[in-house]
Amino acid sequence: MYNYSPDISxxxxxxxxxxxxxxxxxxxxxxxxxxxxxTHPTVDEIYTDIxxxxxxxxxxxxxxTLRALVESNCIIELTIEPGTSRFDGTTSPHAHxxxxxxxxxxxxxxxxIPKLSDFDVGNVQVYLSGLCPCCKN
Ligand SMILES: [Zn+2]
Ligand SMILES: [Zn+2]
Numbered sequence: 001m002y003n004y005s006p007d008i009s010x011x012x013x014x015x016x017x018x019x020x021x022x023x024x025x026x027x028x029x030x031x032x033x034x035x036x037x038x039t040h041p042t043v044d045e046i047y048t049d050i051x052x053x054x055x056x057x058x059x060x061x062x063x064x065t066l067r068a069l070v071e072s073n074c075i076i077e078l079t080i081e082p083g084t085s086r087f088d089g090t091t092s093p094h095a096h097x098x099x100x101x102x103x104x105x106x107x108x109x110x111x112x113i114p115k116l117s118d119f120d121v122g123n124v125q126v127y128l129s130g131l132c133p134c135c136k137n
Contacts, residue, residue: 002048005036008032008035008036009028009032011031012028012029012031012032012035013031015031015035015069015072015074015075016028016069017030018072018074019068019069019071019072019074020068020072021065021068022119023119024056024061025054026050026056026058026065027061027065028107029050029054029057029070030046030050030061030062030065030066030069031065031074031075033046033049033050034046034066034069034075034087034088034089035089035090037087037089038090038107039098039105040078040080040086040087040096040105041086041087041105042084042085042086042106043059043062043066043085043087043089046062046066046087047062049125050062066085066087069087070087073091074091075087075088075089075091076088076090076091078096078105078125079125080096080098080105080127081098086105090107093110093124093134094107094108094109094110095107095108095109095110095111095126095127095128096108096127096128097127097128097129097130097132098116098127098128098129099129099130099131099132099134099135100129100130100131101131101132101135102132102134102135104132106132108128110124110126111126113126121135
């Protein structure tokens, strides 16, 4: 599934503490998964993958942990697909490109966003779609 990284593990523990949750192994596993997998996984993908090695995990724990992490701005929730939330452990500003063929979601550089003097912008989500380099050829 993924290689174990002590750095990511330490960060996962810190994020769980930062959002005020008790650091249970299940919650740390959820935070670890989102940090380690740059694929912008859905709740179902996270649950299914972790459940394989952590049978005591409940879907409610996955859902509630993700919710708390998003509310504390530790991870980002993407709504690039209607009706499906995806989660992103990269919180620095970046845009997303969704391939219409393979459905993968890529991190891309944030395009220039104009300054809006009359508005206080709190959240910027930029989505592009089309064909990725693999599917284009
Ligand atoms: Zn593609
Ligand atoms: Zn991303």
